[in-house]
Amino acid sequence: MSSRDEILSMIRENRPAFSPLPEIPVFIHEKPLAEWFTETLTGIGGKVVHLKDTGEVETRIQQQHGGVINTTDLSAAAKYRHATAQELEAVDTVIVPGIIAVAENAAVWVNEKDMINRLLPFICRQLIIIVQLTDLVPDMHSAYKKIRIDEAGFGVFIAGPSKTADIEQSLVIGAHGPLAMEVWFVGE
Amino acid sequence: MSTLPVSHSKAAEAFLADKPYVSWHDETLWFVRSKRDKAARSVPEWETLRELASAVKAHTLSRLDEYLVQFESNAKKNGIHVHWANDAAEHNSIITEILRSHNVQKVVKSKSMLTEECGLNPYLAERGISVIDTDLGEYIVQLRNEHPSHIVLPAIHLKKEAVSDTFHEHLHTEKNNNDPVYLTRSARTVLRNHFITADAAITGVNFAVAETGGFVICTNEGNADMGAHASKLHIACMGFEKIIPRAEDLGIFLRLLARSATGQPVTTYSSHFHRPAPGQELHLVLVNNGRARQLGRPEFRNSLKCIRCAACFNTCPVYRRSGGHSYHNAVAGPIGAILAPNLDMKNNADLPFASTLCGSCTNVCPVKINIHEQLWSWRQVLMKEGYGGKAKEAAMKTMAAVLSKPGLFVRTANTARKLMRAVPWLFNNKLNPWYRQREMPSAPAQSFKTWYKKNRNEQQG
Amino acid sequence: MRVGLFIPCYVDQFYPQVAIATMELLEKLGCEVVYPAAQTCCGQPMANSGFESYAAGCNANFIKQFRGFDYVVCPSGSCVLHVKEHLHDADESTASVIRNTVYELTEFLTDILKVEQLNASFPFKVGLHVSCHGQRMLHLASMSERMLPPFSKALSLLHKVAGIELIDPVRADECCGFGGTFCVTEEAVSVAMGQSRVEEHAANDVEYITGGDMSCLMHLEGILKRQRSNIKVIHLAQILNAQ
Structure with missing residues (x-):
């Protein structure tokens, strides 16, 4: 018998009596979402910027220093689709669109389709995610209702810059991923 | 003949020799527990989430074979190569085969307690494949040739001075520069180079979703993503109990995991892998290694609900004062003490006794595993199987005999108490472990029984 | 209200003043308190050491001593917990009654006697x-x-x-x-x-x-x-x- 079949037959023999799968209720939250998100992201070392419209976004992008890869401009960013880690290692800033932002934990869902290359949001020194203010939801349950996790081959909730506290529980912002992270909300 | 590992109590005694160090260790972990409390308090539905998480896991265990088959089928459709390993040896050999077929020389690995459990690193090293642990804590302990002492904070037993010395020796950082930012940045530079030059990445898995055939990895450092996305080959390893039925179940678990683990609202990255990147190969190894046996033990099967948050470590007053290495098992702490006997009863018979059964572990557990009750139950099983030793059995038999005969009990107890009054040195000596650091209670002239006879029975006539 | 006073074995031997205080307190609050003198121990030391299987004799004695009371009260949460969770016997119906009527002292005072006032003073x-x-x-x-x-x-x-x-x-x-x-x-x-x-x-x-x-x-x-x-x-x- 293959290991697969052996494992499955042992599990079948040993599994407990049926236990029902619970429905997940809707939780009601009182806090205003934008303030809640900002409070959370600030608490984990990120920064929130509010921009009125695409015009303001454009201006702000122009103000970024160093090398920028902006995947909201698909045609310009397409050349990085097959770029290797060696080629991307030196990139300063990456700008990607986010699909859903979650107030309770400041996580933003980013899809492979929008990041062009899976490495981009991780290998850069600064990550900027642009999200429509209308795509802000209170909690993870509402977020999972709005996204399809297998829509692309890869998707990720990103909450703040990379960090570690592995040395004496001292929080260090900037571990292997970005050293800084901003969420730009667009809309009023 | 195999020798038993140093027992928890002996290792703990050695750990406790340096009092200021133990105080620091205790305070550091208590700080994590406090952060967890604060994070949990900020979620009004916290206790409901724990109920839900526990119920989802209970349901999954009751249909585990079906969900694994569903997951396998969906994962294959997604282009993931799925492997099944019955034990640690098979897990290691499957991975070696995959690596060899790609001529891999160097692997970057993000945190996976399963690969620790299976002893993958030494196995690969013996076969000429070098493995770099990329989680900062794991990297530190790897450089020191140690094991992680904590499943979430692998180097929590080390002070920054020790980390600085290790980095100075291996990475040539400035001597005595103990600044955590400096040390972290130094490791970042070295590990970046490993990420971009490695031939393959190995990762763990936090959750695998049956209905979509994908899996989720949670990290703060971004090391799992750096490794997985930079390599042409990604191998993910998971104990089969990591499976959950639906994508929406992730909402429950991700809300609980990081808050329970470190008090963060969520880990920086919750990465959902469904298909390999263009030009990449993605493998997943599903591992049993005793889990199916544990599933068949009704009093212990709930331990398979564990999501490895380590909240039970941080709250455990014994763990905080004995350190992770005293548990001589890949997973330490209270949860380790109920998982380890399933892997090897003889070697781990001491672990369920490394607890006061205070129950704090059960209370912090985000999936409501009855840890302290399982510790108690393991004690019964281990003694029944004869792992307590003849001397302990004999002592317990004598105690049972005395306590079931009231007359004998009174005579024995009164004699002992009178001896304590007459010849205290018989008790107050080094052979009595109570007396080593504590005074014996003072023995009163009369017991309550005697008092009662004089003061109540007489009145009642 | 007839209360069986359950005194942990080590309290009987080393801390009789605790047992006396418990007894006097319950009496003051109007209970008829009886101390079954042939009680020994609840058996917890054996069970927590992994030898619950040796506790049968101990359990049988416990049941013999504490059958027939309205409540069994004990100034120890730990011993009460053990009885509640692990007291079993051939006479399972009596064991079950005791498991359900055994109370730790403070919960007996707050939940059963519903004490509102105490005539106590302790200026420390x-x-x-x-x-x-x-x-x-x-x-x-x-x-x-x-x-x-x-x-x-x-x-x-x-x-x-x-x-x-x-x-x-x-x-x-x-x-x-x-x-x-x-x-x-x-x-x-x-x-x-x-x-x-x-x-x-x-x-x-x-x-x-x-x-x-x-x-x-x-x-x-x-x-x-x-x-x-x-x-x-x-x-x-x-x-x-x-x-």
Whole structure:
């Protein structure tokens, strides 16, 4: 018998009596979402910027220093689709669109389709995610209702810059991923 | 003949020799527990989430074979190569085969307690494949040739001075520069180079979703993503109990995991892998290694609900004062003490006794595993199987005999108490472990029984 | 109301004053209290060591001693918990009655007698040590790990005592490290845990450490005495019975 079949037959023999799968209720939250998100992201070392419209976004992008890869401009960013880690290692800033932002934990869902290359949001020194203010939801349950996790081959909730506290529980912002992270909300 | 590992109590005694160090260790972990409390308090539905998480896991265990088959089928459709390993040896050999077929020389690995459990690193090293642990804590302990002492904070037993010395020796950082930012940045530079030059990445898995055939990895450092996305080959390893039925179940678990683990609202990255990147190969190894046996033990099967948050470590007053290495098992702490006997009863018979059964572990557990009750139950099983030793059995038999005969009990107890009054040195000596650091209670002239006879029975006539 | 007084074996031998206080307190509150003199032990030391299977004789004696009371009351959460969870016998119906009518002292006072007033006075600075079995398993108080409304049966009673000044330690419900046979099999950890508790209470400058389980207090007392500390331990029953 293959290991697969052996494992499955042992599990079948040993599994407990049926236990029902619970429905997940809707939780009601009182806090205003934008303030809640900002409070959370600030608490984990990120920064929130509010921009009125695409015009303001454009201006702000122009103000970024160093090398920028902006995947909201698909045609310009397409050349990085097959770029290797060696080629991307030196990139300063990456700008990607986010699909859903979650107030309770400041996580933003980013899809492979929008990041062009899976490495981009991780290998850069600064990550900027642009999200429509209308795509802000209170909690993870509402977020999972709005996204399809297998829509692309890869998707990720990103909450703040990379960090570690592995040395004496001292929080260090900037571990292997970005050293800084901003969420730009667009809309009023 | 195999020798038993140093027992928890002996290792703990050695750990406790340096009092200021133990105080620091205790305070550091208590700080994590406090952060967890604060994070949990900020979620009004916290206790409901724990109920839900526990119920989802209970349901999954009751249909585990079906969900694994569903997951396998969906994962294959997604282009993931799925492997099944019955034990640690098979897990290691499957991975070696995959690596060899790609001529891999160097692997970057993000945190996976399963690969620790299976002893993958030494196995690969013996076969000429070098493995770099990329989680900062794991990297530190790897450089020191140690094991992680904590499943979430692998180097929590080390002070920054020790980390600085290790980095100075291996990475040539400035001597005595103990600044955590400096040390972290130094490791970042070295590990970046490993990420971009490695031939393959190995990762763990936090959750695998049956209905979509994908899996989720949670990290703060971004090391799992750096490794997985930079390599042409990604191998993910998971104990089969990591499976959950639906994508929406992730909402429950991700809300609980990081808050329970470190008090963060969520880990920086919750990465959902469904298909390999263009030009990449993605493998997943599903591992049993005793889990199916544990599933068949009704009093212990709930331990398979564990999501490895380590909240039970941080709250455990014994763990905080004995350190992770005293548990001589890949997973330490209270949860380790109920998982380890399933892997090897003889070697781990001491672990369920490394607890006061205070129950704090059960209370912090985000999936409501009855840890302290399982510790108690393991004690019964281990003694029944004869792992307590003849001397302990004999002592317990004598105690049972005395306590079931009231007359004998009174005579024995009164004699002992009178001896304590007459010849205290018989008790107050080094052979009595109570007396080593504590005074014996003072023995009163009369017991309550005697008092009662004089003061109540007489009145009642 | 006929109450069977269940006194832990080590209290009978080493702390008769705790048993006397419990008895007097219950009598003051109008109970008819009987102490079945042939009681020995609940069997917890064996069970927690992994030898529950040896406890049959002990259980049979316990049932023989405590059958027929309206309630069985004990000044120890730990012993009560053991009886509630593990008292079984060939005579299972009697065992079940006892399992359901056995009460730890403070819960008996608050939940059954519904005590509103205590004629007690204890003008000292006191730190409460919360014992794990009573708190986390008998739910005599809310727990710092759980996100539920706070309450404490012991504190609600202590607040009725005149003159008492209660000071909470920072880690309000951390285990003292007694743990039954743990206190000798894991002596080093046990003592380190006890020393931490003592340290916190000492920093609060208390005169007494009190609690609902004499076993924890015996362990803390051993440490205090070795340190030649002036802090004394006293069982809750003694404070609630103090005039």
